[in-house]
Amino acid sequence: MAKPKLTKAAQPKNAVTTGQAGELQQQADDMHPVLTTQQGIPVADNQNTLKAFEHGPALLEDFILREKITHFDHERIPERIVHARGSAAHGYFELSQSLSQYTVAKVLSETGKRIPVFARFSTVAGGAGSVDTPRDVRGFAVKFYTEEGNWDLVGNNIPVFFIQDAMKFPDVVHSVKMEPDRAFPQAASAHDTFWDFISLTPESLHMIMWTMSDRTLPRSYRTMEGFGVHSFRLVNAQGDSTFVKFHWRPALGIQSTVWDEALKLQAADNDYHRRDLFETLQAGQAPAWDLCVQLFTEEEAAQLPYDHLDPTKIIPEEVIPLQKIGRMVLDRWPDNFFQDTEQVAFCPANVPPGIDFTNDPLLQGRLFSYLDTQLLRLGGPNFTQIPINAPKCPFANNQRDGFMQMNNPKGRVNYEPSSLETGTPRASQERGFQSFTEPAGQGGKGRPRPESFADHYSQARMFYRSQTPIEQAHMASALVFELSKVETPHVRSAMVSHLLVIDEDLGKRVAKGLALSPLPAPAQPAVPVQDLELSPATRIIDRMKQTLEGRCVAILVDDGSNAQSVAALRKALEAEKAMVKIIAPKIGGATLSDGKHVPADGRLEGSPSALFDAVASVLPLEAGERLAKEAVAQDWFRDAFGHLKAIAACKGTHKILKAGGVKPDGGVFDPEDVKGFVAGAKQRFWDREPTLRNLA
Numbered sequence: 001m002a003k004p005k006l007t008k009a010a011q012p013k014n015a016v017t018t019g020q021a022g023e024l025q026q027q028a029d030d031m032h033p034v035l036t037t038q039q040g041i042p043v044a045d046n047q048n049t050l051k052a053f054e055h056g057p058a059l060l061e062d063f064i065l066r067e068k069i070t071h072f073d074h075e076r077i078p079e080r081i082v083h084a085r086g087s088a089a090h091g092y093f094e095l096s097q098s099l100s101q102y103t104v105a106k107v108l109s110e111t112g113k114r115i116p117v118f119a120r121f122s123t124v125a126g127g128a129g130s131v132d133t134p135r136d137v138r139g140f141a142v143k144f145y146t147e148e149g150n151w152d153l154v155g156n157n158i159p160v161f162f163i164q165d166a167m168k169f170p171d172v173v174h175s176v177k178m179e180p181d182r183a184f185p186q187a188a189s190a191h192d193t194f195w196d197f198i199s200l201t202p203e204s205l206h207m208i209m210w211t212m213s214d215r216t217l218p219r220s221y222r223t224m225e226g227f228g229v230h231s232f233r234l235v236n237a238q239g240d241s242t243f244v245k246f247h248w249r250p251a252l253g254i255q256s257t258v259w260d261e262a263l264k265l266q267a268a269d270n271d272y273h274r275r276d277l278f279e280t281l282q283a284g285q286a287p288a289w290d291l292c293v294q295l296f297t298e299e300e301a302a303q304l305p306y307d308h309l310d311p312t313k314i315i316p317e318e319v320i321p322l323q324k325i326g327r328m329v330l331d332r333w334p335d336n337f338f339q340d341t342e343q344v345a346f347c348p349a350n351v352p353p354g355i356d357f358t359n360d361p362l363l364q365g366r367l368f369s370y371l372d373t374q375l376l377r378l379g380g381p382n383f384t385q386i387p388i389n390a391p392k393c394p395f396a397n398n399q400r401d402g403f404m405q406m407n408n409p410k411g412r413v414n415y416e417p418s419s420l421e422t423g424t425p426r427a428s429q430e431r432g433f434q435s436f437t438e439p440a441g442q443g444g445k446g447r448p449r450p451e452s453f454a455d456h457y458s459q460a461r462m463f464y465r466s467q468t469p470i471e472q473a474h475m476a477s478a479l480v481f482e483l484s485k486v487e488t489p490h491v492r493s494a495m496v497s498h499l500l501v502i503d504e505d506l507g508k509r510v511a512k513g514l515a516l517s518p519l520p521a522p523a524q525p526a527v528p529v530q531d532l533e534l535s536p537a538t539r540i541i542d543r544m545k546q547t548l549e550g551r552c553v554a555i556l557v558d559d560g561s562n563a564q565s566v567a568a569l570r571k572a573l574e575a576e577k578a579m580v581k582i583i584a585p586k587i588g589g590a591t592l593s594d595g596k597h598v599p600a601d602g603r604l605e606g607s608p609s610a611l612f613d614a615v616a617s618v619l620p621l622e623a624g625e626r627l628a629k630e631a632v633a634q635d636w637f638r639d640a641f642g643h644l645k646a647i648a649a650c651k652g653t654h655k656i657l658k659a660g661g662v663k664p665d666g667g668v669f670d671p672e673d674v675k676g677f678v679a680g681a682k683q684r685f686w687d688r689e690p691t692l693r694n695l696a
């Protein structure tokens, strides 16, 4: 049969059409599989619709076009109602300290084994297409594929939550998401509905102290702590239970950005955290976290001046220390984002035998919600068969059929008890999940909020007062920023009245920043506020790790830059495991003083300094003079300086600093002082901050 000829206009760009057509076309065909429909029918023309004649209407008969467009029309699934935007990676968990005396869970008692994991990090409020760096809580969800089934530790990067009872979750989420009449702001808590809800919900105040801290501006997913938030139970072979709180500690230490930097990152790179994780894994660096636990008994819990079942409370690690029990390493980006990251379904109810729940009313509601939302989001009850969600251990049950059924179970028996066949699944008293037997309470049915949940201010005060002065200033400034976006005056005023109870000075600072006068009366707490022992472990600034590992340093060059200086800087930075990026005015790169050409990783205009942890600049005098006239170059240094980063500046670069109004301080080095710059690049120059901006 003669093949229909494609007209010239219709030739696909990659088709071989020139002289050697025959042989090359054959080679090309051998290299690529034949394009087919979903039914496996080979496709001859992937460029043109079947038409009645050359300029004619399309024919309904074109099953190839219809299938292609129909599939495309159905490509999106509903995004998560919260935590829609996220990035994830595969890796493993290795237990180093056995908890076998506390739990029968093999994942927490058998050391030295590598358990596969999949971890997804996310923002909470924004949609799937929103930016990575708003001020927001981050999700920190880990699926452990244990040999006793999947264990999902679905946590956040903050150890407490806004509300005490699941009943309020739709309210807090509605209030923070974009407002329903106008559909903005996207991915931001700085608007009326959120602060209206918060000002009327004092149980949220401890969480607000954390969200207004730099914790909600993480430098990367790799430098975030993670928390299971609720108390869980570990249950051992005797059926004894011990309470446990889970913590993830990043191997690189905790690190955040400053607010102005976070704002500029939103413009510089919407995908800043996603790209960071992707590039880190591409570069063969594997981010790691230690899994730590706080273990305590019912009796110890009873001694605490707060209720550990209240998810708005922490147990400071100064009170119950963290024990390191293992390490998670993430070493592989998924082959396909949708397949794994979008379709993964975490659920706090997924626990292996030996890990059990507590009566934290927030956790209890979560046990219902996740499966429910996933039935909708992933289109039916068989989403557990999607490879990323399926257990990696043997599993068997009598559940059958439903949308998208992929299994093909044989035989007559799909019920239990049964006697017709051998080898059908049966429950096992010995290996099966046993719920912890808890004595039933004495009270009647009702909706009481425990009296022990009534103190909403003491831990908020403890957190605020535990911070360094610079962190306190950041919190006060964050509150001023957010509340300044609130249009309704009584909401601003109500918030200040709560802040005055948390800490009078904080309330006054924020009131001053808002020009709120007269000062509102302090709120009336339901129970007296306690002055709890402070918890310095909740800080970030003085716990930042002095390392270049995982940090990214830019070197700005242009034609004629001193090749020796560039090489010395690069060598020293890479020796300390920094990622080095060459930035140049043109993307083609630059020819250095030794006549050698270096390609650029980024163009100056498209690579703002907010993207880097420190910047060095080696420029000939002429280039410095030329760039000093460009706003982009001035901003590059002004921002690096303003974000409290180390700068290595040669003589030519000082021309730009001067034009940008940057007055060099101890954080500005000569590129020849490689040692000084490398040490400076491991930190931020916090002393510089009060000289640059008026914090609240």
Ligand code: HDE
Pocket: 080, 081, 082, 083, 086, 120, 121, 122, 138, 139, 140, 141, 154, 155, 156, 161, 165, 166, 167, 169, 227, 228, 229, 230, 344, 345, 346, 362, 363, 365, 366, 369, 370, 371, 373, 374
């Ligand atoms: Fe979630 N949460 N949540 N949450 N949550 C979801 O489940 C919910 C809460 C957390 O990367 C949803 O599959 C309720 C606390 C993370 O896929 C949904 C309550 C913590 C993720 C849901 C909470 C979390 C979710 C949306 C209060 C920290 C993203 C899509 C009772 C301990 C997981 C989905 C991922 C996702 C419900 C509170 C963490 C709607 C009802 C507290 C990290 O089911």
